[in-house]
Amino acid sequence: MNAPILAINGLEIEIQKKTRPVSPVRGVSFSVGKGEAVCLVGESGSGKTVSALAVMGLLPHPPFRVKSGSIFFEGVELTSLRRREISRMRGRRMSMVFQEPMTALNPVFTIGYQIKEGIAAHERLSSGQLHGRALEMLGQVGMPEPEYGLKAYPHELSGGLRQRAMLAIALAARPVFLIADEPTTSLDVSLQARILKLLSNLRSERGLALLVITHNLGIVAQVAQRVVIMYAGKIVEDAPVLDIFDAPLHPYTRGLLESIPYSAGQGGVECSEKCRLRSIPGNIPPLDAIPRGCPFQDRCREAMDVCRTVDPVDINVGKSRIVACHLYGSL
Ligand code: SF4
Numbered sequence: 255m256n257a258p259i260l261a262i263n264g265l266e267i268e269i270q271k272k273t274r275p276v277s278p279v280r281g282v283s284f285s286v287g288k289g290e291a292v293c294l295v296g297e298s299g300s301g302k303t304v305s306a307l308a309v310m311g312l313l314p315h316p317p318f319r320v321k322s323g324s325i326f327f328e329g330v331e332l333t334s335l336r337r338r339e340i341s342r343m344r345g346r347r348m349s350m351v352f353q354e355p356m357t358a359l360n361p362v363f364t365i366g367y368q369i370k371e372g373i374a375a376h377e378r379l380s381s382g383q384l385h386g387r388a389l390e391m392l393g394q395v396g397m398p399e400p401e402y403g404l405k406a407y408p409h410e411l412s413g414g415l416r417q418r419a420m421l422a423i424a425l426a427a428r429p430v431f432l433i434a435d436e437p438t439t440s441l442d443v444s445l446q447a448r449i450l451k452l453l454s455n456l457r458s459e460r461g462l463a464l465l466v467i468t469h470n471l472g473i474v475a476q477v478a479q480r481v482v483i484m485y486a487g488k489i490v491e492d493a494p495v496l497d498i499f500d501a502p503l504h505p506y507t508r509g510l511l512e513s514i515p516y517s518a519g520q521g522g523v524e525c526s527e528k529c530r531l532r533s534i535p536g537n538i539p540p541l542d543a544i545p546r547g548c549p550f551q552d553r554c555r556e557a558m559d560v561c562r563t564v565d566p567v568d569i570n571v572g573k574s575r576i577v578a579c580h581l582y583g584s585l
Contacts, residue, residue: 258285258326259431259463260309265323267304269541270316276541278304280487281323283568286431289461291454293474293495295510296484299538302467303353305484306433308333309465310350311340327431346376348431349424353439355416359408365392365419366404372426391422396452414445421449425456432456435467450476471514475499480574483507486538486549489568493575503577505554509534548580556581 267279279301286292294302307313309325311332325332327348332340344350352358360368369388373379379387385404392400395418408416417437424432434453438446454477456462466477474481474495481498483491483506491504502508512532536553545551548561558580566578 257288259288259290259328260286260465261324261326262305262309263324263326265305265308265325266321267301267308267313268319268321270319271542274542275319277321278487278541279308280544282484282487282489283323284482284489284492286463286465288430289457289463290479291457291464291466291477292480292482293466293468293478294482294484295468295471295474297469297538299486299541300484301487302484303435306350306435306465306467309433310344310348311335311337312350342376345372345427345429347429348433349427349429350433351417351420351424351435351437353436355413355420356408358420359416359423361408363407364404365406365408365411365422368419369404369423369426372423376427387426388422391426392419394452395419395422395425396448397422414441414449417441417445417449421452425462428460430461431463431465433465433467436469437466438473446473447476453477471510483510486544487541488549488578489576490550490579491575491577493577497572497575503571503575503582504579505556505581506534506550509553 262285263283265279265282266277268275268277282301282305294305296302304313308320309327309332320333327343366388369391370384373384373387388404389400392403397403397415397418403415403419408419411419438449441449450473453464453466457464464477466473468474478495481493481495482489483504485506491507498507502511513534534553539545539549547563548554548566551557551561554561560580564580566580568576568578569582571577571582
């Protein structure tokens, strides 16, 4: 097993509210190995993006606050660093691609300027070298006309090209770890496949470690080596990708799998007679109304009395698999 490049332990994040604080992230622990691709999966409101922003040191404080736990990146504990120290790491060693390129890109600067600015913040290069590196980055992310891309403003590019431009900016300083938050949400299926292939290539060729945040298990099948499933601020299952698809253990993981249409090439599983789509009933509980016991109890077909009173703990199932559910308490 690779030494982890990122190790999150018992992370709890609080949001200050007028009445009382609420916790969108409640004791989260997982890791990403060097050159490993991990997908963090869950519905909106499960705490995925808040966890990622905490890693990047981008949570606004207030109202957010890391209440407890640790985030180690390349052996350095991030939660105790000053903002200036984290921002030095950001871009150079770790980077993030955001869900919506139009809000993440600066509309008043060209793509070329934004790529060069990212490189210049960490490396001393001549303007010719900066130009060459920016062109190279746009070529790597598959921008069809890199020279045009350099001079373009964000609004002059299509959604797919903006996504690529944002990836080029994120990768410009050659980070070793990239967080991609719903990196293909606004793209059509063929562009989605190209971006995912690009991420996989960067991982295999450059050893880039990836944390891909998504609610789409089709994406997971294309990029992940390991999958971490999150629900109501907690990790409910953490397992190698094949185990998740072959034998999902947590009822929430099973529900997610039952609610996606499979097809050959998307999860490698053909749809058959038995392959009925079933959505998970109900909704994720709001942060101020997470029930005592298992947070999934009101949506779980297998809920037992104990689930209403006792919080399930992490159970090791095999060498590299964890599930938090009372169904596996006796294993
Ligand atoms: Fe369902 Fe109980 Fe497992 Fe929660 S702990 S997922 S309610 S069986």
